[in-house]
Amino acid sequence: MQKKLQKMLVVSLVMVLCMAYSGITWAATAADLSKLVLSKSKVNLEIGDTASVTATGVYKDNSTENLTIKASWSSMNSAVATVYNGTITAVGEGNSTISVVYGSETESVQVNVTKKVKALTISDPQKKLDLKLNDNPTIHLTATYADNTTDPDVSSKADWTVDDNSIVSVVNGTVKPISSGTATITATYGKQTVSIPVSVELVKRLDPNVTQVSMLASEKKTVQITLKATYPDGDVKEDVAAKAEWTTSNPDVADVIKGEITAYGPGSATITAKYGTKTATIQVDVDKTIRLQASKQDVFLHANTSLDAPIKVEAVYPDKDPVDITKDAVWTSSNEKVAFVKQGMITANVPGSAVITAKYGDKSVTINVDVDVPRHLDMVEKVALSLQDAKTYQIKLKATYANGESDDVEKKADWKSSKEDVVYVSSSGMLTAYKKGEADISATYGGVTVTTHVAVDMPLKVDVSSKKVSLKVGGTYAASIILDYGADKASEQVTDKVEWSSNKEDIAKIDEKGVVTGISSGTATITGKYDGESYTMTVEVGLVSDLTSPQSLIIMSTGDKKTIDLSAVNDPEAADGLNKRATWKSSNPSVASVDGEGVVTGMKSGKANITAEYGGKKVTVAVEVDVISKIDADVDFVSLKTAGKAKEKTADVKVTVTFSDGSTKDVSDKADWSTSNYKVASVNKGKITAVASGKTTITAKYGSKSVRIPVEVDILKYLQTNEVSVNMSVGQSVPLTAIATYNDGSDSDVTKPALWKSSRILTATVKDGVVKATGKGKATITVTFGGKSTKVIVTVK
Numbered sequence: 187m188q189k190k191l192q193k194m195l196v197v198s199l200v201m202v203l204c205m206a207y208s209g210i211t212w213a214a215t216a217a218d219l220s221k222l223v224l225s226k227s228k229v230n231l232e233i234g235d236t237a238s239v240t241a242t243g244v245y246k247d248n249s250t251e252n253l254t255i256k257a258s259w260s261s262m263n264s265a266v267a268t269v270y271n272g273t274i275t276a277v278g279e280g281n282s283t284i285s286v287v288y289g290s291e292t293e294s295v296q297v298n299v300t301k302k303v304k305a306l307t308i309s310d311p312q313k314k315l316d317l318k319l320n321d322n323p324t325i326h327l328t329a330t331y332a333d334n335t336t337d338p339d340v341s342s343k344a345d346w347t348v349d350d351n352s353i354v355s356v357v358n359g360t361v362k363p364i365s366s367g368t369a370t371i372t373a374t375y376g377k378q379t380v381s382i383p384v385s386v387e388l389v390k391r392l393d394p395n396v397t398q399v400s401m402l403a404s405e406k407k408t409v410q411i412t413l414k415a416t417y418p419d420g421d422v423k424e425d426v427a428a429k430a431e432w433t434t435s436n437p438d439v440a441d442v443i444k445g446e447i448t449a450y451g452p453g454s455a456t457i458t459a460k461y462g463t464k465t466a467t468i469q470v471d472v473d474k475t476i477r478l479q480a481s482k483q484d485v486f487l488h489a490n491t492s493l494d495a496p497i498k499v500e501a502v503y504p505d506k507d508p509v510d511i512t513k514d515a516v517w518t519s520s521n522e523k524v525a526f527v528k529q530g531m532i533t534a535n536v537p538g539s540a541v542i543t544a545k546y547g548d549k550s551v552t553i554n555v556d557v558d559v560p561r562h563l564d565m566v567e568k569v570a571l572s573l574q575d576a577k578t579y580q581i582k583l584k585a586t587y588a589n590g591e592s593d594d595v596e597k598k599a600d601w602k603s604s605k606e607d608v609v610y611v612s613s614s615g616m617l618t619a620y621k622k623g624e625a626d627i628s629a630t631y632g633g634v635t636v637t638t639h640v641a642v643d644m645p646l647k648v649d650v651s652s653k654k655v656s657l658k659v660g661g662t663y664a665a666s667i668i669l670d671y672g673a674d675k676a677s678e679q680v681t682d683k684v685e686w687s688s689n690k691e692d693i694a695k696i697d698e699k700g701v702v703t704g705i706s707s708g709t710a711t712i713t714g715k716y717d718g719e720s721y722t723m724t725v726e727v728g729l730v731s732d733l734t735s736p737q738s739l740i741i742m743s744t745g746d747k748k749t750i751d752l753s754a755v756n757d758p759e760a761a762d763g764l765n766k767r768a769t770w771k772s773s774n775p776s777v778a779s780v781d782g783e784g785v786v787t788g789m790k791s792g793k794a795n796i797t798a799e800y801g802g803k804k805v806t807v808a809v810e811v812d813v814i815s816k817i818d819a820d821v822d823f824v825s826l827k828t829a830g831k832a833k834e835k836t837a838d839v840k841v842t843v844t845f846s847d848g849s850t851k852d853v854s855d856k857a858d859w860s861t862s863n864y865k866v867a868s869v870n871k872g873k874i875t876a877v878a879s880g881k882t883t884i885t886a887k888y889g890s891k892s893v894r895i896p897v898e899v900d901i902l903k904y905l906q907t908n909e910v911s912v913n914m915s916v917g918q919s920v921p922l923t924a925i926a927t928y929n930d931g932s933d934s935d936v937t938k939p940a941l942w943k944s945s946r947i948l949t950a951t952v953k954d955g956v957v958k959a960t961g962k963g964k965a966t967i968t969v970t971f972g973g974k975s976t977k978v979i980v981t982v983k
Contacts, residue, residue: 303376
């Protein structure tokens with residue numbers, strides 16, 4: 187009994203301790219709880235779906251605990267949604283609030299339950315948005331449920347997101363543009379999503395008022411650029427320069443702020459404007475000159491002298507008078523030891539040459555400077571001295587300068603002898619002979635050197651009496667060796683001390699006295715040996731002395747044939763048949779060929795030389811096949827109309843070539859014709875036909891020359907319609923007429939060939955100018971032709 191009592195006391199004590207311990211823990215947790223945090227505060231569900239919400243307790247000591255299971259969960263409308271341990275189940279369509287309680291803290295979850303969404307759609311015009319910054323459209327969403335019922339506007343119920351919040355924001359379907367660019371808006375309702383591409387200030391074209399600017403830094407002026415932005419709907423904003431992003435490729439040359447360009451230094455820079463997704467560039471040239479011109483190109487000075495006045499350098503511009511930039515240019519000398527320059531003033535120092543350069547921007551000009559540099563040095567070419575009669579000789583040296591002046595400079599030159607033991611030359615050009623022999627004497631002055639040959643007790647020149655002799659068969663010639671002693675002594679003729687020989691004695695032979703005799707037709711070489719040296723002469727026997735043709739140049743076309751005429755002097759044969767006896771050759775047979783009788787045939791465009799050889803002589807005739815000096819068209823410019831009369835749609839162009847001899851030929855049918863843009867105009871044998879609006883260049887090529895004719899098709903002054911605004915009723919049709927006014931002042935009805943477009947086809951459609959009202963609202967009808975556009979506002983009531 188006692189043991190039983192003890193056992194009951196122990197069990198009771200354990201229970202009391204457990205209850206006490208449990209009570210103390212709950213009381214401490216509830217007291218220390220700081221707040222209750224739910225993982226979701228709003229849940230959108232479709233009937234039958236579930237969603238889990240987590241409840242987290244945050245205590246005063248910043249510790250946390252998952253209280254999802256421990257907390258109490260309840261639904262205010264169990265017909266809409268039920269909840270168990272954080273799991274919410276959608277029961278029926280409607281709204282309910284889920285309450286979560288733990289200790290003294292309470293939180294809630296808003297539940298929106300809808301029917302199963304089968305499809306989520308938006309209207310066609312809103313499937314893609316092109317917005318301006320001041321637009322504020324609302325996207326309308328239509329939900330189709332599983333039971334085929336629809337809700338025409340669930341925009342405020344859907345979840346909205348944007349992939350780039352810097353471009354647009356969206357709240358309950360209302361879109362607010364923020365900056366230019368593109369983004370994608372996504373709407374989610376139920377389990378369905380739909381995406382809408384959005385473009386903000388997305389321009390189609392960005393056109394500056396100028397694309398090239400020339401400026402002068404010295405004038406300190408600015409140029410304001412305007413930007414015209416054209417949008418896809420045809421709307422044009424006159425000037426967006428202030429809103430564009432501007433950059434420069436070279437701020438040291440030119441910089442830009444809000445389209446205002448300021449020049450800073452010479453050179454080139456590219457200014458870039460960015461607006462939306464488009465960019466435009468402007469080429470800026472600062473102090474951009476065509477060339478620099480100097481008042482003098484060549485300067486001659488004596489050493490230690492200066493110019494009377496500085497060289498003037500001007501910058502030549504394409505659109506203004508030359509500007510004196512002498513003081514602004516950068517001056518340099520290629521050799522300052524010879525000539526020094528400062529702001530165009532040149533000072534000569536020592537004899538020599540230098541190139542003075544003046545540079546400004548990317549252009550430069552040069553001035554050649556000679557300081558005591560002669561253009562020519564003149565002295566005797568040969569001198570003969572004798573140890574007996576004429577042992578000395580004073581050489582005269584004359585310098586001629588660039589300015590036309592001349593001076594005796596033998597005392598200023600540097601002299602040198604190649605063999606001083608034979609001839610010595612003093613510093614003033616005095617020659618003194620010492621022994622028999624030869625030497626070359628050189629004189630150098632101002633960088634120019636000349637040489638004379640001196641012979642002492644020797645001939646200045648030894649050679650055969652004739653280098654070439656023509657003989658008839660049986661004819662003779664007396665050959666000799668000539669010793670030339672210069673102007674002061676008569677030449678000497680030697681025959682008996684010469685050893686003579688012939689390399690072809692069957693053609694020409696020579697005896698011991700130097701008498702040459704012609705034996706048979708041909709060519710032989712006669713050699714005479716004298717004083718250890720050999721001297722030769724050519725002997726022609728029975729050969730013509732000259733072969734000529736009256737035709738030095740033949741002009742012909744491909745396929746033409748022309749005969750070359752020959753005549754020979756001292757031809758032993760009869761004059762008839764000379765062409766057949768000659769040997770003919772063409773330097774370029776693919777251009778001009780020649781047969782055995784001198785008949786030339788033009789093969790293709792180009793140049794060739796025809797050579798005839800006969801009797802040891804040659805004659806050459808130049809041949810030009812379709813080689814032209816110029817090509818001309820009978821018109822400089824062609825303007826055509828696709829919508830005009832038949833004769834206004836085509837033009838016939840005549841092309842004429844001029845050959846080197848001045849003759850001309852119409853080659854319109856033979857020329858190669860091409861167009862740079864076949865979509866604008868075509869061409870066939872000079873007949874140009876308009877295809878579509880635009881500009882192109884027609885090129886005619888013949889031989890190596892070509893001519894270009896600019897062609898404009900449908901280039902208009904302006905385009906106008908018979909109405910600028912139309913009021914219509916749904917179903918009504920109204921015809922519009924488009925009239926084009928060309929540059930020549932003529933008008934043409936271009937209603938059918940023009941391109942018509944409606945900004946809103948749900949309101950009005952257009953085809954060939956006929957507008958049909960399809961729904962209430964406003965639409966803009968745009969007609970385009972020949973690069974021009976105009977608009978008609980249509981209001982449908």
